[in-house]
Amino acid sequence: MLKRRPSGTERKSREWVKVGIPRFLNVWGTAPFWTAFFQSLGVGKVVFSSETSEEQYRTYGKGRVTMDSCYPVKALAGHIGELLHKDINLLVVPMIYSLPSFLKGYVQDTLSCTRVMMAPENIKAGFLREGDEFAKRGIRYVSPFVPFGEPELLPLYLYRALRSAIEDITMEEVKLAVEEGFKALREFDRKARELSLKIIRWCTTNNRPAVLILARPYHMDPGIGHEIDAEFQLLGYPVLWYNYLPLEDWLLNWLFGKDVEEGRIRHPLDISDVWTSSYSSNTNEIIWGAKFGSRLPWITAVIRLSSYECGMDQPTFTPVQRIVESSGTMFFKFGELDETKPSGSVRIRVETIAYYLQQYSQKIIEAKLKRLPPVPHQLVVY
Ligand code: SF4
Known part of the structure; x- marks a missing residue:
């Protein structure tokens, strides 16, 4: 049975919001969450960058990397650079602190690698040092802190990050969108x-x-x-x-x-x-x-x-x-x-x-x- 949205939380249409998300690090494994989350918020579209390639990195990323790291982190520069050339106005680069894991309850924690968490800030720096590449293109850069391992905290962090870009957003909507995100993620996981x-x-x-x-x-x-x-x-x-x-x-x-x-x-x-x-x-x-x-x-x-x-x-x-x-x-x-x-x-x-x-x-x-x-x-x- 379809669950009715609580009254006062009708889905708003936000056709004007065009979201770009880099297909990087632990967005692999959580992408169904992000798609369902933003669809629930009624945005106009959600665009992911392409899969990583040498060409993507050479064309859009090289020269933007400000520190030495493993390649999965450095490759983020190519993804962000590619998205700057797409029709988007909100770039969401999640700072994933912890992950949803089937081992939760049997292990001490479900943290992501520290480089996974800090990659959005590190790579962003390369797009700011010779002028703000995001502002130049009218794109808002948002990097929410994402504790997937503590789902009860997730709505608050996502709401705080997004309210600067989507001013009519409400906490109730975000809570619902998080639920829909997790539902989509569980369904993907079940099928896989x-x-x-x-x-x-x-x-x-x-x-x-x-x-x-x-x-x-x-x-x-x-x-x-x-x-x-x-x-x-x-x-x-x-x-x-x-x-x-x-x-x-x-x-x-x-x-x-x-x-x-x-x-x-x-x-x-x-x-x-x-x-x-x-x-x-x-x-x-x-x-x-x-x-x-x-x-x-x-x-x-x-x-x-x-x-x-x-x-x-x-x-x-x-x-x-x-x-x-x-x-x-x-x-x-x-x-x-x-x-x-x-x-x-x-x-x-x-x-x-x-x-x-x-x-x-x-x-x-x-x-x-x-x-x-x-x-x-x-x-x-x-
Ligand atoms: S686990 Fe951390 S250090 Fe290793 S490849 Fe991934 S981001 Fe890099």
Whole structure:
């Protein structure tokens, strides 16, 4: 049943507001929230920048970066520069402090990387030093503080940031828009996890291996992750992403039931047995993904992606590799990903890994199956 908007909060038409949002960092993974949020506020349109590319960075971003950083942060300059050439009058660059996470309640916190949070301010500086590039084009730059991990605080921060640009906005409207944003995000998440379950069912039924990607959500961006996942798909290997794995109780109990029974963890989503400083959301999910991948028989290779100069990933490399390899699952890392895609070397490495997948997957599947109770009937498609 459709929920009626409380009286006094009828959707206003704000056709004149044209919102631009850079497709950067943790906007990957939260974009459905932003689209639904601004649609609920009745804006004229919401435009995202293109996916990251070398061309975008060279044309719009280079020379605007004021500090050295990892490429996913520097790439924001290209996104902002590109949006300045679009028909928008409100540029929204969220300062994402914490993230919505399925691990909430089982970890210490769901914070984003400090560079993710500060990127909007750092990169903005490059567009101000020779004059205000936003004002010159009649564009309002707004960078709301976004604590996704504390949804009850979100309306207040978004309202405070937006009221300077949209003067008739009310707190009630923002509260409703936040609800609609989260609803859209939950629905996207549900569909993505459903698709992952479909892939796993296909692998189970056909006894075929799959590859699991452990990365940051923005490595889904072709210009950041260099489409390494797509290379595996081209060779016929289904690909699963750690952040959209299925969370059905029967599946998690099959994979983690013994650990819970024997007291190693208190719940299938608990990672305290392998990771004690569980503050960073993406890191926590990578660690949990490694545990999932080491247990699910049809994941026979785990592929780790990481960007050049990523300080957050450094401490996780060894634990993740150990978790994966201790189960006999193959582990491969593409580290130091930067601005340029080394197409030739990526292809050679993917083909080499595909050779190993072909050679060893059946043995790995059999060995992993032996360590688990019988396969749940829900996984097999008859
Ligand atoms: S997690 Fe790594 S790649 Fe991502 S913003 Fe932080 S330092 Fe950069």
